[in-house]
Amino acid sequence: MGDWAGNAAFDGTLRAAQGGDELAFAAVWRWLHPPLLRWLTVVAPGGVEDVASEVWLTVTRSLGAFEGDERDFRAWVFTVARRRAIDWARRRKREPLCAPLDEFDVADPSATSSSLVDADIALEAALTLLQQLTPDQREVVALRVIAGLTVSETAAIVDKSDGAVRVLSHRALRTLAQQLGADRLTRGVTV
């Protein structure tokens, strides 16, 4: 996941989609929808499907006016996704859900750390672990890892400097490492 892996070149596929080709649009959708869902699972848990629908609605409305290559298109889609996620978060504050958000937004670190290290890591467990990061950290890590964006592209989306993105990435990885069996790993290194 990450780079374009369609049968045809991305530029031609995108032009076909802009011309109304449903198959071309489906190819683009299959390429970007999974990372979009995972990114939303990390940064906007609880509103993944709703936000994803709004993102694709915006993308289809503005797809005809888009100009750029594969990386530009991916960065644009996640820029749209971030804005829709922010809108969703604001709506959620005005209209609180019936159940407390903490019950399904934040995973229990104690329940996942040992199992993640020892067993085969499942996708959902990994996303749940990323949710334990601070909002800035998980957003940057999700854009860098899940969306496959560079530091500069991520910095442009989150409106931060490249250095700030590097610092956030560094702290996020350190936090993850400490949560994933800090005791055992620390012993192995220091010995």
Added chain:
Amino acid sequence: MSGRFADEGDMPRGRLLPDDDPFALTDVLVDELMDVVEDASVPAAYEPVVQVLTAVRKPATEAELAGELEAVALFRSQITRRGTLATADPAHRRRRRVPVIIAAGALSVVTATGAAAATGSLPEPVQRVAAEVLSKVGISVPDGSNSARELPTPRRSASAQISIPADALIRNESAVRQSIASNVALGEPAMGDTRPGATTAPSDILDLGGGSGSALVPLADPPVAAGSGSALVPLADPPVAAGSPTVDPVMSPSEPVPAPSNPSPPSTPVAPSSHEVTPPVEDEDGLAPDSQGGLSDDDDQGGSSQGNQGGPPQDSQGGSPQGGPPSDVQQGPVHPGPPSDTPGSPPHVDSGPPTGKPGRPPDVQAGPPDDDADSRDA
């Protein structure tokens, strides 16, 4: 110095990491972790992190791709009737609307102007230009001068021609018959009597007094030039004493005019100095009067102020527009005054271009090339 290099194998960026921090990272290691580089040499403390990051980058699952049909349906709903996606965002739409709005505004202005030109409602200069422009494309609209002067006139004349003959002519006819009858009774010759004793002409009889005759006269006879011998002119003019010179009230309302009974020129003709200075070439070009404050419309007042000293109006000062030499002898009593009295006149004469056309060379020189161009075009 206690410490170690992170990623000791390849010496990344030479940053020295502390020995007591097992989670220390370099920028290169952070990038390798984020990019999930498979063969990256990561510290043991980050091996679980690599597994987590690799898991979130696994290929898509079937559950994640379950909504493809809905997404394609959404995409289909956005396709326009032309079969393509709308290529315009709001900014593009605004850019498209601007020319449409401008074109609509221009069309409205042209339509309103054309309607005003067709009805002759425009100001005179604009109306004249519109008439010229539209005449080139075969559309005839009233000219500015015509619309201002002639359009109302036919309405009045038409109403007069319609209303006056209906009642006044009948009254005139009955009055004429009564007058003829009374004249016959008084022994005067009847209408149409051309015998030597007859003194009245049919047109003279039409002057019935009370204004009815004066209203009828213009309808019967259109205005004619003075001196054409129209029989109606004496009816409108006040009686003039015999022997008194005929004075044109328009040309010289207050100035004495030499009696026509004295056609001989003065014995000592006075030649104005201005005529001596004025070169004939300037008269031919029509520039000398202008440079002397003469014939142009703008200089009429100045000329009259000079002419009030005893001369006729400017039109009769020397026939300069006709190109002839100044008739100084015939205009002895005329004292138009020296041209130097007019401010700025000497510079016109002295500082003129070497072509010998002082005064307004651009106006004079601009005319012939246009004519030549027109002739060439023709």
